[in-house]
Ligand code: AMP
């Protein structure tokens with residue numbers, strides 16, 4: 653099939669809504685990353701998402717809504733705290749895992765009794781959800797395992813010929829996927845870190861960081877968030893995450909230098925090696941990281957040494973993605 657890329661307009665939003673109502677898959681912009689959207693209430697439509705991505709079927713999808721009242725139609729036993737957090741952080745990068753109602757098919761929730769819901773902060777996508785009149789299941793719009801797409805061209809690279817339409821809303825402002833939380837006694841547990849940080853949530857309740865945020869899922873323990881089991885966010889090049897100060901990072905990379913070797917650095921430049929800079933600021937690092945991993949592949953790089961971000965604020969989200977991109981190959985100097 654031909655894959656159209658259209659800028660947001662009355663026409664393209666109408667077309668997206670129509671295709672979604674007909675059970676097709678459409679890529680839509682959000683503030684986090686591009687989503688591969690389909691009718692969350694239709695098994696056939698959601699099946700098409702899994703097929704296009706090559707995603708394992710036990711990895712649940714996040715359901716995107718345009719009004720907080722939709723949460724009650726999809727979920728039950730909603731804790732009071734969920735309303736407080738929705739009021740504060742929606743539209744925005746917060747996904748809440750809640751008990752699901754029966755109208756959500758098993759395929760959408762990966763067979764779980766719970767479902768993740770979120771209201772994205774993108775006016776065009778909110779418009780599409782309202783016009784379509786249905787909640788949209790939407791994982792990141794990349795091939796399973798690859799870095800998430802933060803520009804329409806990334807979606808096109810992965811999905812051309814597989815979906816009819818990509819709505820091109822420009823670069824994603826946040827650049828990493830939403831914060832995923834579940835509710836525990838007196839507070840929340842962060843299953844996946846994102847732009848709504850532990851620090852921000854702790855103004856409202858107790859905040860725990862799930863063990864799998866910083867650790868590898870092993871076969872003995874069943875993670876609450878099935879997505880953490882899989883290799884993720886990885887370009888074709890081999891990624892090495894290096895935790896070191898500037899001096900030791902530079903020395904290490906120069907020692908391992910080569911024609912198809914590059915570094916993702918925090919400084920402005922690094923003499924003597926192919927480099928891309930993602931800066932020193934956590935928000936900037938989040939906004940740039942996935943695009944740089946894809947760029948390194950396009951440039952034919954075979955090895956990428958990344959100067960590890962910190963683990964606080966939004967840097968925790970970047971760190972969480974990079975340990976997985978590196979297959980937990982972390983070099984500590
Ligand atoms: P993606 O669709 O790529 O943004 O990934 C969605 C993430 O949210 C995955 O890591 C899922 O495991 C997680 N997730 C979605 N729904 C649930 C749920 N019901 N319970 C726990 N984690 C979930």
Ligand code: MG
Pocket residue numbers: 791792800
């Ligand atoms: Mg994803």
